[in-house]
Amino acid sequence: MNIAKVVITGPGAVGKTATCIMYTSRNILKAKNLPLTIGFNFFIKSLEKENITLQIWDLAGQARFGLIRTPLYSDSFAIIVMIDMSNKHSFEYTQVLLKEELFPFLKKNKVPCIFLVGNKIDLPNEIDDTHLEKLSLMIKEQTNIPVALYKMCAFNQSQVDNLFSDVVNCIIQNKISVN
C-alpha cells in the first residue's frame, strides 16, 4: 500500500474532527459529542481499490496550538483548510492562520492539492460564497496551487465521502507514491 499524508487544518471548533470521524468510522453520535482537540489527532483509512492508505492528521485549531501545527504540515499530499460558515470569526482567524502558518510553509514546500471547505451549512450562515472565494483567491495568489472549494455539513455522510474521494483522486492524479 502507498501511504499518503493528508492534513486537515483551520480554526477551532469548525468541524475538523467531526469530519474525520464521519469519514473513518461513520459514527454520527461520536461526531456530535466532541472535546476540542489537544495538539492533533491521527486517523487512518485504507482504500483497497486505490491501493492507498490515507494518514489523516487532524490539527488542533485553537490559536495556542500554532507552534504544534506548523511542523505537522510537512510531507503532506493534500491540505484541507476548513472554516465554519456559521461563524464570521472563523473567516477572520483563517486569514491569520493562512498568513502566519500556511503561506510561509507553502513557499518552501510543494503540496499538490488544497481543499478549502466551508462546513456547517446546516446552520444559519454568517459568511457566504464571497468570503470563501476571497480566501480561495488569497491562497491561489500566494501559492500558485489550485484550490478546490466545498461547502458541506460534517454530519452529511455523502458530502464527507465526496470531499475525501476528491482528495484521493487528486493524490492519484499527481501520481503520488511513497514508502
Ligand SMILES: Nc1nc2c(ncn2[C@@H]2O[C@H](COP(=O)(O)OP(=O)(O)OP(=O)(O)O)[C@@H](O)[C@H]2O)c(=O)[nH]1
Ligand atoms: N451543526 C453542525 N455542527 C457541527 C458540524 N461539524 C461539526 N459540528 C460540531 O461542532 C463542534 C466542533 O466540532 P469539532 O469537529 O470538534 O471541531 P474541530 O475543528 O475539530 O475543533 P478543534 O479540535 O478545537 O480544532 C462539535 O460539537 C461538532 O459536533 C456541522 O457541519 N454542523
Ligand SMILES: [Mg+2]
Ligand atoms: Mg478537533
